[in-house]
Amino acid sequence: MNSKRSYNLYAAITPSLEPLLKKELLNLLLKKNNIINSTSINTNTDLKDNKNNNNNNNKNSKNNNNSNNNNNVELNIDIKLDKGGVECSGLSPEQLWTIAHHSRLSESLRVRLGQPFRSVNFNMLKSSLKDLPWGNFYRVTEHTLPECSVSCSHSALYHSNAVKDRILDHFQKNVIFTKKPILVNNNGDNSNNNNNNNISSSSNHSKIYVRLIDDMMQVSVDVGDSMHKRTPNKHVTDAPIRETLAAALLMSAGLLPQSDVNIWDPFMGSGTILQEALAMAIGGRATPPERYFSFQSWPLHRDDKYNNFIARINQEQLQLQKTFQQTISTHTSNFRLYGSDIDQRAIDATKHNIYNQFKFLENINDSNNNNNFIQLLHGDFKVIETKIKEQLQQDKQQQQHQHQQKLTIITNLPYGERIMTSNKNISDGLKSTFISFGKMIRESNIIKDVYVLNGHPKFIELSGVQWLSILKFTNGGLPVEFLKMKR
């Protein structure tokens, strides 16, 4: 931290997707600071592709010292790409909260505890730990040990459990100042011996993360993990894609926010892609209202200011929902979502998830109403394509409103049985799915663009379509590719 309330944040994402996350964070920080006239942002990679930001970047660039406005505040934010994440230095608490509540791509968030330091033996480690600002993040009065995760590579200190023991020992003696014994189990959880001490085993402390690479140690504090969990009580079917990944795919396809697009996910499963598309079209926060972040337990945290911030984003969200509702019911928006699946359980799950997350849509998306803009259909994709085509033609004939007549497919293809174990084999069912999906997208006159997340080595060949590879990464241990159909 540069000053007491300025944070260095590390936002993690699946390796290869870092540039997307950087673009998202930069957009968020610029957008949320639009009342601020002069913002100093350092980025150490080129963001020429960041179309939305070109104007803002010019306005807010480091060299542009526009100080005519009385509300002018100078910010110093440094945003850097790292493998598996993006580092933002010099964030104010409000910027940290903004990212925590609005980033759709971040998979987890951590704040750096001090700067990296060299550590080649336990004495060095012990003395460096004393210099870290633990007191900003951990309450002396909370007599528990935090969870602690350590990874060591290419370092003299190679035994991660031994490093963890030293860190927790330091924590116990110098952060929460207690000599009472606390046992730590191998999972990094604290399990205490109930017989001989009164220290609670459930900790409200933020988890500690330690990375030791080439003898340089960085200690970080958890802000929020499992950021993909946006839908309370989510119903899932087979192989759901994470919300953070679905958002990254939509963002890299550049489909949203746009008001004139018909999106179709023909293999929707529990509807994660549709849910994210809808959330991005509405705009605003990514978190459910009750989301707790571990910064709320830090001594540095200001509850009064945070409560004002939450009240403001709740208010903003209501306004965004109202605007969206209006554009849909007055047909000023041509945004439509189609989701389909051959499995009825998928339709039920998606319905539950969408209306659970977007309760306000229940009234305007009545299935008896011809103009409903979300359609969840049960059936094989070939049958559904015909249904949608008929519907779009009817719309055109009735000329109820000028509606976009083409569909953009974005989907996570079925993977089949655990194909990682049998790369060369493919079931007859999956083979015919890939062949007929390829035929449908080649021949359909209502399909404009097609984006697929593919994890099967046979798909490209069987589809008979030429594909452009947009992203390559690993998803759940499986190498996958995000592809766009070439026309």
Ligand SMILES: C[S@@+](CC[C@H](N)C(=O)[O-])C[C@H]1O[C@@H](n2cnc3c(N)ncnc32)[C@H](O)[C@@H]1O
């Ligand atoms: C990988 S899952 C999709 C997961 C989804 N993205 C999610 O987040 O839950 C693939 C889905 O394709 C569906 N499916 C398989 N063959 C199909 C077909 N011929 N027509 C329509 N859906 C099909 C399966 O029922 C399954 O729900």
